[in-house]
Amino acid sequence: MNARDLALIGSYDYRLIAVSVVIAIAASYVALDLGGRVTAARRVLIADDHAILSRGLKEILVRELAGAGCGEAEDARPRGAGGE
Numbered sequence: 001m002n003a004r005d006l007a008l009i010g011s012y013d014y015r016l017i018a019v020s021v022v023i024a025i026a027a028s029y030v031a032l033d034l035g036g037r038v039t040a041a042r043r044v045l046i047a048d049d050h051a052i053l054s055r056g057l058k059e060i061l062v063r064e065l066a067g068a069g070c071g072e073a074e075d076a077r078p079r080g081a082g083g084e
Contacts, residue, residue, distance in 0.1 A: 043069040 038044060044061055048054040058070050 038065070046070065 044065075046054045046058055046061075048057070061070050
């Protein structure tokens with residue numbers, strides 16, 4: 001085998017590239033909008049069953065959003081519901 005047999009030949013579909021760029025722009029807009037809403041709300045409820053993840057996320061939010069209220073929920077059941 002020579003180098004010519006091992007060469008990769010590629011092509012681009014410019015329509016897919018355009019769609020990818022539009023999706024990336026839309027995702028960026030949604031993320032920035034959500035960030036603005038969380039900052040404006042100043043209250044965040046974290047509902048997650050992974051204790052380490054929720055604790056770390058809470059610490060980040062409290063540090064970044066000084067003065068924001070941040071609560072945690074262990075599960076989605078209201079207190080006093082079955083299973084206790």
